[in-house]
Amino acid sequence: MIEIRDVSKSYGATPVLKGCSTTVAKGEVVVVCGPSGSGKSTLIKCVNGLEPFQQGRIVVDGVSVGDPATNLPRLRARVGMVFQHFELFPHMSVRRNLALAQVQVLGRSAEEADARGLKLLDRVGLAAHADKHPAQLSGGQQQRVAIARALAMDPVCMLFDEPTSALDPEMIGEVLDVMVELAREGMTMMVVTHEMGFARQVAQRILFMDQGEIVEDSPAGDFFAAPKSQRAQLFLSRILHH
Amino acid sequence: MGEFDFSVWGPSLPFIRDGLLFSLRLTLIAMTGGIVIGTLLALARLSPFKPLSLAAGAYVDTMRSIPLVLVILWFFLVIPFLTGKPVGAETSAIITFTAFEAAFYCEIMRSGIQSVPRGQVWAAQALGLTPAQAMLNVVLPQALRNMLPVLLTQSIVLFQDTSLVYAIGAKDLLKAADVVGKNYNRPVEMIVLSALIYFAICFSLSLAVRQLQKRVAIVR
Ligand SMILES: Nc1ncnc2c1ncn2[C@@H]1O[C@H](COP(=O)(O)OP(=O)(O)O)[C@@H](O)[C@H]1O
Ligand SMILES: [Mg+2]
Numbered sequence A: 001m002i003e004i005r006d007v008s009k010s011y012g013a014t015p016v017l018k019g020c021s022t023t024v025a026k027g028e029v030v031v032v033c034g035p036s037g038s039g040k041s042t043l044i045k046c047v048n049g050l051e052p053f054q055q056g057r058i059v060v061d062g063v064s065v066g067d068p069a070t071n072l073p074r075l076r077a078r079v080g081m082v083f084q085h086f087e088l089f090p091h092m093s094v095r096r097n098l099a100l101a102q103v104q105v106l107g108r109s110a111e112e113a114d115a116r117g118l119k120l121l122d123r124v125g126l127a128a129h130a131d132k133h134p135a136q137l138s139g140g141q142q143q144r145v146a147i148a149r150a151l152a153m154d155p156v157c158m159l160f161d162e163p164t165s166a167l168d169p170e171m172i173g174e175v176l177d178v179m180v181e182l183a184r185e186g187m188t189m190m191v192v193t194h195e196m197g198f199a200r201q202v203a204q205r206i207l208f209m210d211q212g213e214i215v216e217d218s219p220a221g222d223f224f225a226a227p228k229s230q231r232a233q234l235f236l237s238r239i240l241h242h
Numbered sequence B: 001m002g003e004f005d006f007s008v009w010g011p012s013l014p015f016i017r018d019g020l021l022f023s024l025r026l027t028l029i030a031m032t033g034g035i036v037i038g039t040l041l042a043l044a045r046l047s048p049f050k051p052l053s054l055a056a057g058a059y060v061d062t063m064r065s066i067p068l069v070l071v072i073l074w075f076f077l078v079i080p081f082l083t084g085k086p087v088g089a090e091t092s093a094i095i096t097f098t099a100f101e102a103a104f105y106c107e108i109m110r111s112g113i114q115s116v117p118r119g120q121v122w123a124a125q126a127l128g129l130t131p132a133q134a135m136l137n138v139v140l141p142q143a144l145r146n147m148l149p150v151l152l153t154q155s156i157v158l159f160q161d162t163s164l165v166y167a168i169g170a171k172d173l174l175k176a177a178d179v180v181g182k183n184y185n186r187p188v189e190m191i192v193l194s195a196l197i198y199f200a201i202c203f204s205l206s207l208a209v210r211q212l213q214k215r216v217a218i219v220r
Helices: A040-047 A072-076 A094-104 A110-123 A139-151 A169-184 A196-202 A220-225 A230-241 B006-046 B050-065 B068-083 B089-115 B118-126 B131-168 B173-183 B187-219
Strands: A002-011 A014-024 A029-033 A055-060 A079-082 A157-161 A188-192 A205-210 A213-219
Touching: A002 A040, A014 A040, A014 A055, A014 A188, A014 A213, A029 A040, A029 A196, A040 A055, A040 A157, A040 A188, A072 A079, A072 B118, A079 A139, A079 B118, A094 A110, A094 A139, A094 B131, A110 A139, A139 A169, A169 A188, A169 A196, A196 A220, A196 A230, A205 A220, A205 A230, A213 A220, A213 A230, B006 B050, B006 B089, B006 B131, B006 B173, B006 B187, B050 B089, B068 B089, B068 B131, B089 B131, B118 B131, B131 B173, B131 B187, B173 B187
Parallel strands: A029 A188, A029 A205, A079 A157, A157 A188
Antiparallel strands: A002 A014, A002 A055, A205 A213
């Protein structure tokens, strides 16, 4: 589903990704972790072309992201993305947040988009909040709306960039619950997170990144039992004891 | 002289009303046109296409470097030359103010567009919106909302500046007061009246903008 091969990227002279390679198979859940500044966000944004990269190749569902001929908006419409700071559109109701891209990008009718949106809101437990504005919702609720908004496009895979890092601790669970359910239904997911409980529960593989490199790419069981690299061991012990 | 006679205010009112209506009309047209053109200029300035952004930047900097009175006079002389037929002072004033204010609204809209967090653009594009769709549906509405108090404050200044069309003889509020003042030989009383009207309108609008500013600040 997602194939990343030898991807390198730099800002000016500063390399941020150095020869990253991995694949995410259909239905697989891959968790990406690593210290702050290691390039996790950059890597995941390269997958849907929000960040350009200078070298290597990324293919998503058969489409090459870096190819200048690729219609990026069309590709992105099929790849859901959830951000650390939710990024709901603050000037629109929840309902319109969900309908906007369905209408403008997929060409659905307003009624169809609204019905689909409401169904997904219901699924994340927020149908009652359809006519509120994002600012009237808690962080956890906003993030669940953001997930519903991405799902309303019927994506073939989902990217998450630290979806719970900006949340108060008591709201992390409600967002992770939605993500676990999504994983159980077979959604292909690439998730940047430090929630190791979530990773243990649903991830097939763990990528550990440090200084722009994918230092470790292991089945989840192996990673938690015994990380191969010293850097990953150190990182794991830090976040598990924090 | 020495004694003021404000009884002239009564008979002057029909003229003053017509002058005021023109001043308001000029303000509203220049404001609407200026914001639309200013937004287009802002998009041009932010465009990655260098010739476009340079051209827009040159236009804005030129307008902002010339005193408004000179632009008013200059347009009044140049527009008939370009169009081949004379235009009235009022039409010339409308064109001039729209073109001049667009430069100021451009800078306001530019900082408004830049005030929208990058994550909003990412989120819009991640949903498959094209850059143009993202700009239209996500960035511009937020830029407008964030900048509304500043845009309105600029428009109050614009209303005051419309008194400069006096220089080309357009019949605005100030000109009406001037004409009546001369006819009745009561120039000072009429200047006082026009000043009071400008003050009353601008002061109450400023208060309204301040209220709005509080509301917008809370919503965000
Ligand atoms: N726009 C940018 N310009 C320059 N450097 C950047 C930019 N964005 C990110 N970086 C750098 O790239 C590195 C990786 O950032 P990021 O992918 O956000 O890391 P992570 O998500 O793992 O914390 C960091 O060192 C960061 O400072
Ligand atoms: Mg990050």
